[in-house]
Amino acid sequence: MADQHERRRGPRQRSRNVPAQRARQGDPARLAAYTVLRAVAEGAYANLELPHELRRRRLSGRDAGFATELTYGTLRMQGLYDPIIAVAADRPVSRLDGGVLDVLRLGTHQLLSMRVPQHAAADQSVALARQVNGAGAAGLVNAVMRRVSERTVEEWREAVVPTEPTSTRLAVSTSHPEWVVKALRQALVGHGASDAAHVDADLERLLEAHNAAAPVALVARPGLSDVEELLTAEHLETAPGDHSPFAVLLLGGDPAGIPAVRDGRAAVQDEGSQLLALALAGAPVTTPAGRRERWLDLCAGPGGKAGLLAALAREHGADLVANEISEHRSDLVRATLRPALEAAREAGLELTVRTADGREAGADEPGRYDRVLVDAPCTGLGALRRRPEARWRRTPADLAGLGPLQRDLLASGLDALAPGGVLAYATCSPHLSETSFVVRDVTRRRDDVEALDAPAVLREVASSELAGLGDGPAAQMWPHLHGTDGMYLHLLRKRA
Template identity: 75%
Template sequence: MSDQRRQGGGGAGGSRGGHRGPRQKSRTAPSARSRQGDLPRSTALRVLRAVSHEGAYANLELPKALRRARLSGRDAGFATELTYGTLRMQGLYDAIIAEAAQRPVSKLDGGVLDVLRMGVHQVLGMRVPEHAAADQSVALARSVAGQGAAGLVNAVMRRIGERLREEWLEAVVPTEPVVERLSVAQSHPVWVVKALRQALIGHGVATAESADTVLEDLLAAHNVPADVTLVARPGLATVDELLAAGAQPGRWSPFAVELESGAPGDLEAVRDSRAAVQDEGSQLLALALAAAPVTPRSDGAPERWLDLCAGPGGKAGLLAALALQQDADLVANEVSEHRTDLVRQSLRPALTAAGEAGREIVVRTGDGREAGQEEPEAYDRVLVDAPCTGLGALRRRPEARWRRQPGDLVGLGPLQRELLASAIDATRPGGVIAYATCSPHLSETTFVVRDVLKKRDDVEAIDARELLAGAAVDELTGLGEGPHAQLWPHLHGTDGMFLALLRKKG
């Protein structure tokens, strides 16, 4: 783990102390400085530019950029924290930049703005000496926008270095209303802050009186880098194998470990797809579905399982391993050809093991909304890992908070309802359906389940909390009022996964 990650530099609390120490100012004129930033910083900037201007995803773009630059060790750690910390705290940093530059950030060139955001994060979030952050920012600005931009960046960075983090927070964070204060201080769009407040109350983990305090804890948790969690897919890899490779035990899942340093791909089990990167909340959802009681088939045939939206293959990989252990067959369905290929790659060792065991694992491309009509009552267990806004995974995908808009819910809502209805149709009487999202937003979770159940009399909700807690190796509480379950980053250290379990009536 990099020094920057250990310090939690992306958090709103900051790593910069409240005392005023000696300040080192750059004595180098802008024209005499380096004409381009160093490799870790220029690599981070390339990723930020790809995210902001090409729609790239940082978690996919950064590993490629690190490989191209041949960065490893502390340099890779620095570039990683600089990229993710800048993205997380973009909202706060934009307010600081606007104050220091005496102009709205919308008036700044996009490349210059990315450079300044990185500069602010180095000074206020990473304990980088001010003169070093300023010199490197000027060099990067010169490389992306010319000498005039370099002068502007030099002036703004000087002004930013004149105040401590706490002083900047006092200057730019409004005291009221609470939503506006938290939006700036914790660097989330206002609409996301409002939606998460409603979700905390709606899922029963906060009251109207306690919501603001709990909300601040949740938003702060989004600004702390998530641990790298791996799953040892049962029957294909063991936890002991991963522990022997340097990992540490996980907290909730019996198959989870945490990787404190190094790249997951350095582990043989991960390279072979016998183990994979997977959040513990995601693991627990698959385990809960596999453990849910179903009515045995009258013909004594093996169970058939369906992962309706299997891409990119994380939950499908664990479900495939569990299906093999329970002598069941699995169909992993994905609507996108590209993502189907990812699922097939993830399930490669399970496909081999299934052939040796005489079981069937199928990876296919298809529209999940049509599964219920094409294969009515064909499956015993069906997972709907529905497309969603991803507001439960903001620790891992920090750009999502800025990229997503309230209007996205308009398109996702009907799709989520159609997928759940199709999953119910594809489940035989006595079987179980799991509806899951990586978002706590009420419009993507309880409202979807409620609306689908209103139109049907052939399905009923069962207590997901009991099965989720039963799958955990430690006492798991704070899951809400039921029957559905919601995991939270600030309570459980997992992504914000939602789970509803439904039983098809016989």
């Protein structure tokens, strides 16, 4: 109620505290968010830095939740906040010190997008600036915060968001680089999720979905854990998943508090990612009589899909090789698969983690595997909800570097595929240059593969109806339609 009372005082309320009464240091939650933002500016990843920072400052409960929303919300929305700050500071943000700019972004997010009283947002921002940037910066932050607080977020949008062209308007209003906006517009049409008459509205829904906190989905790895164990975990609020039969949604609490997650029998995994593994395991293959199936995860690191594939392979009585080019990431896969490795040995099955270049698998092991997953490195434009800094780091130049790698991995995976076997080409990006164009370029030079109906296979393995996957043969999932990351799936069978 106190927050509501403060907000009713109107957008032009200023701090009533004189300078001597203001806090001299930022509180731990805001300092944690600032520390993560500075680490991200140096190349770190927020999803890795934030948990470390919360533990270091012993933040939990509401304080940890506040720091998390402040960190992720600020990173997501800086494309809108920067032009607001430029107007309030009367200078381009490029002329501001990076640390000072991050303090201003954090303060602007509190003022315009969080239920934080105006005087608290302003005073704490000034205190944080004084602590980390010095007294001179504190004066600038105080002035800018005062000017930002003089308008509502709606008034600021009207002031800084251009009306035309549409791509620029959406880029600023939803805080995305304009090249990403244009690419996602093309992807919606190209994957059959929209048409010319509705694409602008659908695009805005997709971009807004990127700015909402992604649900925490857990996977109960079959044979190692089950959904009931996760649903009945103590001191946590959970619910059944929306699409995967092995998924549980964590509505509140820390997944590390679940014994099955700590033991590696369950894990945090987006439902879209789960469905990709289930589709590969569920697609029909033809295997010679008397031989058990051999599976290959060509790009297994850091191990999320490999963890589910290993459990499914055990259920199928199949062997699995998890391949990763980086020794460090191979170690992560081994750690993820530890319970599955033990279970495979007990069942007399082979589960192997190896370090090798996936581009050489087809030449080294031609026709060996019955199921192959090529989860190709990509820009990650389908996972912007979970990786808020990715939208600002990626550039169109990344596509030029990733494209040849994606094509080489797909070609290698197809060469490693046995006649009658099925390959799943997957990315966590809907960009046409990373999805359908890659498959088209590789398969048009071959006469030994055919496409399966990926939407039909996904609907077969899902626990609920999945609409809006596209017209086939490929399938594309969307945050605004399915509540998953933007996962792409193309299933290819090697002709006998």
